[in-house]
Amino acid sequence: MSMPSVRRVAQAFASALLAATTVTALAHDAAAADTLGSAAAGKGRYFGAAVAANHLGESAYTATLDREFNQVTPENEMKWDALEGTRNTFTFGAADQIVSHAQSRGMKVRGHTLVWHSQLPSWVSGLSATELRSAMNNHITQVMQHYKGKIHSWDVVNEAFQDGSSGARRSSPFQDKLGSGFMEEAFRTARAADPNAKLCYNDYNTDGVNAKSNAVYAMVKDFKSRGVPIDCVGFQSHFNPASPVPSDYQANLQRFADLGVDVQITELDIEGSGSAQATNYGNVVKACLAVSRCTGITVWGITDKYSWRSSGTPLLFDSNYAKKPAYDAVLAALGGSGNDGGGDDGGGGNPGATCTVAFTRTADWNDGYNGEVTVKAGSAPITGWTVTLTFTPPQKVATLWNGTPSWDSSGSVMTVRPASYNGSLAAGASTSFGFTAMKNGSNTTPTVGTCTAS
């Protein structure tokens, strides 16, 4: 090794040390304040936001996204008009930008949406039935294969039912030319295109028990009984005074979950302000947490400034990215600690809870290694745990199992909370999570922080 390169290595080492120190300090701040994503992860859920690619260059937008959320849904970039404006010519650029931003930070991505009557290019509506069928199947297949392995759930069909009391299917090129069977065909095509993605039906005005949600319920029940692939149902949850949070919201989520599908709140926004808005938001979060198959919540945007219904100020951050009372209500409902700078034990509900942590490398190869982290409860039972691992850049975690990761903005500090099934441990009992890290030239073992129990 020549002298200059030795110096370069030494400099890199010194700045890595500096970076590691800074990162640790940040991580402590984050733990005290808590965030939506980390609080939701503590409950085995994600907390996400709809994201627009054209705002990712705005530092306050991206900083808020990266700090608070661990799931994203592209707001418009994966719609048919955005991806296939011309038949069989696919333009993935803007959607890819969101996906790679999310992936590099360990955020999940919901694909939205494959088959929908709206934001549909006019060439699709002009096709004959035979051509439409093949265009629909081609669209689903091409898009899903492009994103294979990168999308946790797809809204395969969006908004296919009419509002009001009829319970009928909405008129659309798909419904009108292919008949109701288009939905079954879309789901079957989607399963074949990416067998590992969760396949969802998504709609609005289906949040409470009513004629429209009854019609969706009947369809899901029918799909389940005939083995048509469906894994999840999304409830958009766009609320305002004319369309408030229904009193039977939780019961409605639960009856769908009881059919054997996961449920998610996919496009939450609630018009209003102050404590009334905050109470509504808190109630929505509590309803999801009360349904074990409600696996995550996505708000339809980050800031009121860019909301699709901006004048109704329906989101959690105001147009200057300040946290609103609704934010505090959501964080509190998720068991987060708020901004008081105090402890981060989720409200001190389990005072005797402690845990310890042990790390082993279980496999090693040229450019990667597997790590296994065992979490052991102390002398009292625990209901949750948090472990922080600090990696040496440019190492990257490629995949993680049996835990829910979230990342700080540097991408080097990974906070892991339980998966939906391994947060509760009896006194002295243990559980393990594992991950694969890409070395990218660094073979350093991550620093494992102390275990925090709740």
Ligand code: XIL
């Ligand atoms: C909205 C976007 O937020 C707007 O930017 C766009 O102009 C229209 O679509 N239901 C859905 C979402 O499934 O895709 C819609 O998003 C909101 C209603």
